[in-house]
Amino acid sequence: MAYVALYRRFRPKTFEEIVGQEYITTTLKNQIKNDRVAHAYLFSGGRGSGKTSTAKILARAVNCLNPKNGEPCNECEICKQALENGLIDITEIDAASNNGVDNIRDIREEVEFIPTNAKYRVYIIDEVHMLSTGAFNALLKTLEEPPKHVIFILATTEPQKLPVTILSRCQRFDFKRISVDNIIKRLKIICNESNIDIEDGALKIIAKMSDGAMRDAISILERCVSVGEDKILEDRVREIVGIPEFDYLMEIATHLLLNDRVEVLKDAEKIINEGKNLEIFVWEVVKFMRDLVMLQVSDDLVAYKEDDLVRMKDLARTLNKDVILNMITDLSELQNSMKWATDKEVIFETGLIRISMRGTKKESEEKPETTNILKQKEAEDSLKSRVLSALKENKRMIMHAILLNSEIKQVDDELIHIIFSQSLDDVNKQYMQKDESKGIIKEVVRNVMDKDIKIKYVFNN
Numbered sequence: 001m002a003y004v005a006l007y008r009r010f011r012p013k014t015f016e017e018i019v020g021q022e023y024i025t026t027t028l029k030n031q032i033k034n035d036r037v038a039h040a041y042l043f044s045g046g047r048g049s050g051k052t053s054t055a056k057i058l059a060r061a062v063n064c065l066n067p068k069n070g071e072p073c074n075e076c077e078i079c080k081q082a083l084e085n086g087l088i089d090i091t092e093i094d095a096a097s098n099n100g101v102d103n104i105r106d107i108r109e110e111v112e113f114i115p116t117n118a119k120y121r122v123y124i125i126d127e128v129h130m131l132s133t134g135a136f137n138a139l140l141k142t143l144e145e146p147p148k149h150v151i152f153i154l155a156t157t158e159p160q161k162l163p164v165t166i167l168s169r170c171q172r173f174d175f176k177r178i179s180v181d182n183i184i185k186r187l188k189i190i191c192n193e194s195n196i197d198i199e200d201g202a203l204k205i206i207a208k209m210s211d212g213a214m215r216d217a218i219s220i221l222e223r224c225v226s227v228g229e230d231k232i233l234e235d236r237v238r239e240i241v242g243i244p245e246f247d248y249l250m251e252i253a254t255h256l257l258l259n260d261r262v263e264v265l266k267d268a269e270k271i272i273n274e275g276k277n278l279e280i281f282v283w284e285v286v287k288f289m290r291d292l293v294m295l296q297v298s299d300d301l302v303a304y305k306e307d308d309l310v311r312m313k314d315l316a317r318t319l320n321k322d323v324i325l326n327m328i329t330d331l332s333e334l335q336n337s338m339k340w341a342t343d344k345e346v347i348f349e350t351g352l353i354r355i356s357m358r359g360t361k362k363e364s365e366e367k368p369e370t371t372n373i374l375k376q377k378e379a380e381d382s383l384k385s386r387v388l389s390a391l392k393e394n395k396r397m398i399m400h401a402i403l404l405n406s407e408i409k410q411v412d413d414e415l416i417h418i419i420f421s422q423s424l425d426d427v428n429k430q431y432m433q434k435d436e437s438k439g440i441i442k443e444v445v446r447n448v449m450d451k452d453i454k455i456k457y458v459f460n461n
């Protein structure tokens with residue numbers, strides 16, 4: 001048997017099989033039952049949400065010799081011919097490749113004739129927003145006075161590109177993005193019928209990755225199947241779809257949250273060079289940040305390895321929840337703007353840098369003077385900046401974050417004061433007072449100053 005892509009093999013053949021668009025399919029079934037079909041429909045909505053599939057079902061349902069409860073029987077002569085694309089009265093036009101006025105003029109002449117075999121002549125015009133202006137005008141003439149035996153079904157992902165004159169003549173249905181649960185449901189059916197063994201966790205990842213588009217979900221499933229293993233495991237799916245590893249996420253999240261522009265730029269370049277899927281990457285960072293917020297309120301909400309969890313907790317407790325939440329909003333916006341962009345890399349890189357800068361700006365908007373003074377001090381206070389960069393080099397990000405908001409004062413040759421800001425909370429205070437932390441600071445200062453020096457913490461509250 002010739003190989004047929006899963007998404008084609010599982011193109012829904014009845015309204016019942018279209019998931020997540022119940023409002024639309026119920027309305028259409030009722031119209032058919034009551035013989036009240038419209039003469040022009042517009043199906044709009046995101047890609048892979050069922051527009052073309054529904055149009056094909058509708059085209060059969062209106063012509064079926066033996067419809068059941070508004071559904072096509074898929075067994076009569078008419079249905080069978082339609083399913084084999086051999087029914088002359090159903091015409092599918094891809095406006096992306098047939099966008100000229102001539103194509104539509106042909107239709108205008110044709111519609112005058114009564115259907116050859118079926119009750120209705122049905123024209124499905126896919127990607128209708130791609131029609132040229134001339135073609136739109138020609139179509140409009142036909143839509144103004146469609147013969148009784150003609151039905152137009154226009155489908156598009158970009159209804160805003162259609163002239164209002166066309167919009168106003170169609171009965172419009174907006175297809176929704178399909179929920180994760182509904183995608184999982186459909187994937188389970190497909191896996192069952194195709195004897196595909198798959199973990200629940202794997203299904204969940206696929207459903208989430210596909211962003212409401214069923215076709216994408218099925219394509220990802222297909223990629224996983226083609227690896228040829230007995231059972232599709234969650235970890236394998238992660239690998240296949242390119243979910244980044246923990247260290248990666250930890251690193252970029254830390255750099256973003258600490259507004260470390262230089263490092264963020266390096267991270268962005270690295271990710272681009274490795275050819276990672278950038279949208280997925282941003283989405284993963286968003287999820288990671290969300291988990292950080294969760295960790296501030298709960299201990300065991302997230303499924304990470306024990307060691308990783310400890311590192312996340314360390315990072316989470318140094319940060320203000322609002323800072324993380326703002327970052328999540330910014331990153332979600334970035335992900336959205338990347339979705340339709342042709343040059344994703346540029347948007348990705350500039351977006352990340354802008355976000356890491358905006359973080360700093362938000363702070364300075366709150367207390368412009370103090371921050372400026374601090375900045376100035378920081379520049380002068382080269383002890384401090386050397387300590388900070390040493391901490392960073394050693395990946396002591398939490399201490400780095402805490403010390404960023406503190407003052408380091410050299411009292412004399414033998415004594416240094418680290419003066420912590422008032423906003424330092426108890427958890428961080430305790431963290432800095434741990435012997436291990438003190439040891440690290442001491443070590444770093446020793447390296448910077450090239451000699452042993454006493455360190456005293458000064459807490460301002």
Ligand SMILES: Nc1ncnc2c1ncn2[C@@H]1O[C@H](COP(=O)(O)OP(=O)(O)OP(=O)(O)O)[C@@H](O)[C@H]1O
Pocket residue numbers: 006007008010011012017018019020021045046047048049050051052053054155156157178186214215216218
């Ligand atoms: N709502 C749905 N229920 C079940 N399967 C669906 C649904 N939407 C899409 N699919 C699956 O995805 C495939 C593509 O769907 P379809 O062509 O109907 O999407 P579309 O909305 O026309 O997308 P596009 O805008 O990209 O043309 C179908 O063959 C089917 O396997």
Ligand SMILES: [Mg+2]
Pocket residue numbers: 051052053126155
């Ligand atoms: Mg389509």
Ligand SMILES: [Zn+2]
Pocket residue numbers: 063064065066067072073074075076077078079080
């Ligand atoms: Zn039939």
